[in-house]
Amino acid sequence: MTEKNPDPTHIRLAKRVAEQLNCSRSTAEQFVEGGFVSVDGQVVEAPGARVRPDQTVTVAQDASLLELTPVTLLLHKPAGFEAGLGQPAPGGSAPHRSQASRSQGATPATSLLEIASHLAEDASGIRVLQRHFKQLECFTPLPTEASGLVVYTQDKRIARKLAEDIESLEQECIVEVQGDIAPNGLQRLCHGLSFNGRALPPIKVSWQSETKLRFALKGIRPGQIPAMCDAVGLTVVALKRIRIGRVPLSKVPEGQWRYLQPWEKF
Template sequence: MTEKNPEAGHVRLAKRVAEQLDCSRSTAEQFIEGGFVSVDGAVVEAPGARVAPHQSVAVDPEASLLDMTPVTLLLHKPPGFEAGLGAPGQAGAAHGSRSQGARPALALLHRDTHLAEDAAGIRVLQRHFRQLECFTPLPTEGSGLVVYTQDRRIARKLAEDIESLEQECIVEVAGEIAANGLQRLCHGLSFNGRPLPPIKVSWQNETRLRFALKGIRPGQIPAMCEAVGLRVVGMKRIRIGRVPLAKVPEGQWRYLQPWERF
């Protein structure tokens, strides 16, 4: 005698929801991925999950596809992770180059690394980690703010305006700065044979410099520091345009709030 198939009668959750709501499968999948569907009281976000006939499937009465807006995630990338570095010379990279075998920073984006005190108040969903694009690359050895977005408007803004957006970086340095070195960092240096425009540079403490500049190029900050007798030990990007990293611990992320603009 053969055993009965324990999954006999099971159907895809999306099919069950479509039947209950009398809607299309694609609409049912959107409700599920939006976190509006529960099975036996537990939210299930996978449209392909199998449910048995006896299981209770409920759809939140407040469910609305209008709430399923794309999101933007702000990650505090630690050193040792690669974040969106494309071809050499891609705008937005601050220094250094692609490291072979480096772990992708995208792997840090999941439910467990979400900032607990995130003021955005957005419910974390699995769909928020899909179809993310990065237009703010940061070298493997660098740390700080990296932006990942699903929002086409923000993606277009970053892709088109990254050259004109001011980026703020805290740079840890070692060595003895040359005479008039700070003034030369602000204005008077060249990079790749071209004079640099005026840049805002100031001491944050005895070993840290604050840079605020636009159109930053790969290797630019280390080259500037070397020109005045300093060596870069570490660098953290803390702001892009008007959006700060804020108090996000290394390796965690927060949502871009609706009122924030780059």
């Protein structure tokens, strides 16, 4: 419906809606982006789409600007995808790499945020709209080699909460390791190690299986978990973040995402 050299008889969908509803152009654009407008029976979410005079434009009877609230998406990032470039993250490498080295060979995790990868069992009841994938911010980065929970939000309140409180929010990670742990290694992981010349505070560390450790800690620094494991004779094979604050990854499969529900708080 969009053209570089549009037919003068074709007009922008938002303009058509504004004329039909006798409302402002901005209000019409919000109705379109809210998924309330159909052209010949098909929902169109692009205000700039052009329509012909003979096409039927319908605005849903339940159209409301009250539903156009910002959303927060919880993604299960697979290893090999970049999320939150240049920001501190659990188990990450140096956060201040050049843009060229950061982008080489890795796909942005935002490429996974699309309708097709939405969790089918999402209990939020929110209708998926194209506008939900715009103006997203990430304050919960993960290194490319790690997997797990990454948060993308349009909500300024949540963005501010994560930006200001990420140091005090407990993060839970499952870390697959190999090697033989040193004597009293688990106790040392919990308390007694240092990182970058500073003694680490007490940390919750426990075995989940013969090869997997569970870490629950605050104020995590890039590279901290691999360095801790190395100090007790273990090598990190894989790292997966499963919780940030009180919000869990839950049963979201790798590469899929769900909406943060209204009652969930970090």
